[in-house]
Amino acid sequence: MIWIFPALAGILIVYFATRSSRFRRFAEPVLSLMVAGGLIIAFIIWINEGGNSPNTESNPNRQQTQPAPTPQDISVEGLAFTRNQPDTSYRATGTAVNKSSFNLDYFRLSVTLDDCPDNQCRTLGKDTALILARIPAGQSQSFETFFTFPNRYGVEPTAPKWSYQVTEVRGRLP
Incomplete structure (x- = not known):
């Protein structure tokens, strides 16, 4: 349900950008910086959660004790x-x-x-x-x-x- 707010904001930005060239000159750099920042934050979260994934075994010796x-x-x-x-x-x-x-x-x-x-x-x-x-x-x-x-x-x-x-x-x- 929370996705409605970003979707509504996106629709408003596209609407104002098509209506006003002055808004477009302002909105393009701001949106580019926001997208770049979001990608950097997503990358940092992805790196930090990589070591804490639920598939990681808590006992590293477990694999060695299983027959193979x-x-x-x-x-x-x-x-x-x-x-x-x-x-x-x-x-x-x-x-x-x-x-x-x-x-x-x-x-x-x-x-x-x-x-x-x-x-x-x-x-x-x-x-x-x-x-x-x-x-x-x-x-x-x-x-x-x-x-x-x-x-x-x-x-x-x-x-x-x-x-x-x-x-x-x-x-x-x-």
Whole structure:
């Protein structure tokens, strides 16, 4: 109900501004300053209330005591890499298996590319991908993602060796 007063004031200001150019010259700068001040006040209130939101947990140790899936609960099977465009990009496909009792939301897959001609390995690069996979407990799902490594354009590794690991897992109880 309180919104009626600002609405009525706005209608009166528009009416007088259309009727009088003298009022318009006065009203435009005053209204601009009032709007700017209102935005600044709204921003200050927004910043101050950000730390006091009801979604903020009062006990920061609560999250640590709840059970959570671990990287060992997720296995990646049949991971295959194919060259993509540009030359530094690789397409990876595989199957993620959720061996935990949690429903999986996502996991991070870290991959290292080594070039190993004559068993002399040289690391070409490392990359991590976020795999959004909603996998129920005890099930599997195929996935596809891309990795980028900083090797020179047009120079393909002669003996690529891939190593990977699941580094972060996020899930929830069913």
